[in-house]
Amino acid sequence: MKPSVITNVVEHDLCIGCGLCAALCPAGTLAMQWNRYGEYSPIEVSPCTTECGLCLKTCPFADHEENEDTIGRELYGGVPGIQHRSETGYYLATYVGYSERHRPTSASGGMATWLLETLLTQGVVEHVVCVAPTGGPDKLFAFCVFDTAEDVRTGAGSAYYPVEMSGVIRHILDVPGRYAITGLPCFLKAIRLAQQRNKKLRERIVVTVGLTCGQLKSRHFTDYIAALAGVQGEVTAVRYRGKSPDQPASNFYFSFTSTDGEERRIFWNEGIAEAWTNRWFTPNACNYCDDVFAECADVTCMDAWLPEFSKDSRGTSLVLVRSPLIQEVIKRGEGICLDPIAVEEVVQSQAGVVAIKRRHLAYQLDLDRMKEKKVPEKRVKPERAKNPFLRQEVVVKERMRVASRDLWINGEQDRAHLRDVMQPDLRWLATGRQISKIIAFPVGILRYIQRKVQSN
Ligand SMILES: Cc1cc2nc3c(=O)[nH]c(=O)nc-3n(C[C@H](O)[C@H](O)[C@H](O)COP(=O)(O)OP(=O)(O)OC[C@H]3O[C@@H](n4cnc5c(N)ncnc54)[C@H](O)[C@@H]3O)c2cc1C
Known part of the structure; x- marks a missing residue:
């Protein structure tokens, strides 16, 4: 062909x-x-x-x-x-x-x-x-x-x-x-x-x-967040960056207009962040x-x-x-x-985005190379990440991305079920983040002492 x-x-x-x-x-x-x-x-x-x-x-x-x-x-x-x-x-x-x-x-x-x-x-x-x-x-x-x-x-x-x-x-x-x-x-x-x-x-x-x-x-991301916001009818319009005077710019809201006549709002910290940062519904x-x-x-x-x-x-x-x-x-x-x-x-x-498009991508390309998967030639070169948390994060987020895409099309357009399926991975990420913070603290102090000793 x-x-x-x-x-x-x-x-x-x-x-x-x-x-x-x-x-x-x-x-x-x-x-x-x-x-x-x-x-x-x-x-x-x-x-x-x-x-x-x-x-x-x-x-x-x-x-x-x-x-x-x-x-x-x-x-x-x-x-x-x-x-x-x-x-x-x-x-x-x-x-x-x-x-x-x-x-x-x-x-x-x-x-x-x-x-x-x-x-x-x-x-x-x-x-x-x-x-x-x-x-x-x-x-x-x-x-x-x-x-x-x-x-x-x-x-x-x-x-x-x-x-x-x-x-x-x-x-x-x-x-x-x-x-x-x-x-x-x-x-x-x-x-x-x-x-x-x-x-x-x-x-x-x-x-x-x-x-x-x-x-x-994907458009399923909007469908998922609309369901999370309690929209019943078909969505006819969305505003993705509503601003609320009592909230910081980072806690913006989505507002949905739908055929049920109700306008519904949902803030970034009420579920949008979870789907966004974990790469659900991302191509x-x-x-x-x-x-x-x-x-x-x-x-x-x-x-x-x-x-x-x-x-x-x-x-x-x-x-x-x-x-x-x-x-x-x-x-x-x-x-x-x-x-x-x-x-x-x-x-x-x-x-955060720079880290994903550099370090995460390098590790993703390394995984793909091992699986002999066809991927485009990138400026970032494949490299196994040294940080074990980063390695797991890439794997876990990819699993959630694939799951979100598949679950929504298999007739299971059910936000509660989707969140249930994601729970083990979300818990894993939360624990991993805590452990990284605990490890990072003494490592940071050791590096500081090292720098002080070298400069004296
Ligand atoms: C999918 C997506 C991901 C983004 N990720 C980030 C991010 O990680 N970090 C970050 O700082 N900013 C990101 N942005 C950009 C951010 O959301 C704002 O668009 C940007 O800050 C410009 O704001 P503004 O107030 O100057 O633009 P506005 O005055 O709001 O104007 C935005 C202009 O962009 C056009 N536009 C909107 N959506 C699209 C689209 N999908 N494709 C082409 N044109 C479009 C609009 O028609 C409008 O003309 C992202 C935007 C999109 C659409």
Whole structure:
């Protein structure tokens, strides 16, 4: 069989569902569909008649020569004043702050929406491609093309829900103009790979706004949390980043609107955190991501998960700039409160995600190598973790991830049963964490004494 994204990626459960392959297939062979895990993936709607291999060449999880380092170097390596760190990729400047106007409806400090709106009103772009609610239960969010600031604001907030780009990429190919697009790291990598091969996309997508990403979630994640919140009917709308004045930014809430007419809320610490941090309903492809800061984006926005900002319920953004164009827009910025911040603090704000996409990934790749499993070539190299707790954590979280995906589709859409099945692993993790803390304390003291002795 001819190698394609179906044989090399989808059949190995490595598809993230970005939709670039379906948009670019010259024979129109591929279409994006929900799979049984509540994720998007392409299906073949007609036999593949070309030898082009474009689907593989633009897939962020297929093997090719380009990676985030080579793409980043090509785009930003020659920018005057640019710097590089292994965790962030290239960066020109880093900021912390917010847009007072956008903050209330945005995920964190509203910097992403402010930027998209400003690019539009200043005429840098004519169209903004971002994610917005659809109002329909079968697809709660979708990528949309907007031409007014008012419409762009309807997309404010984070969509922890699958979205795919095949429709908007076809639109960009059909309708000339200058576009800005938002995306998660792997989605923007796909766009960059496509731009290398498609002149129209290269000329028309003039700004990419990345979001730092820990993991994607399937639509079953939303179904599970809705059930946890007590939603009875079908969910018709979700807001994932509700802000409560009496809570820190980190304890945000999801609010659900459903056909039963009731609006229900659930806070991060009431069950969302458990499902999120233990990687329930996470696609397998996310296990093979080594890009935290959307290294192929002109600018990346994220939450300021730092003690001095995360207490403020209104939310604060960190912004990492790579393109001089964005740097100019920000310098001229009106209506924003933005201060420079050290890149070390930006990295620190995402320490947990960096650990997963470096140390956990290295150990996952080591396990896969032993099982001779097909996985994509990564910048992180396979390595057996020295820390036994980390080794167990990777194994246990993967077991829970697989179990959550399987349980939900096997007719057991029962939140209580799912939590029961997870209990032994959750207990194991909690005990392991306690033991690590107990061991870490004397080890820390010993290291401190050692350093003191050496310095004297
Ligand atoms: C799946 C996912 C995982 C994330 N993980 C992390 C993390 O680990 N750490 C962290 O600091 N931040 C993470 N973020 C980013 C964070 O949630 C905020 O989006 C970010 O802080 C920007 O906030 P803001 O107030 O500046 O953006 P807003 O003003 O709220 O604007 C966000 C923009 O992004 C667009 N958007 C929303 N969801 C998506 C999506 N799924 N795909 C493409 N575009 C989208 C919206 O349409 C809007 O234009 C994640 C986001 C997502 C969607």
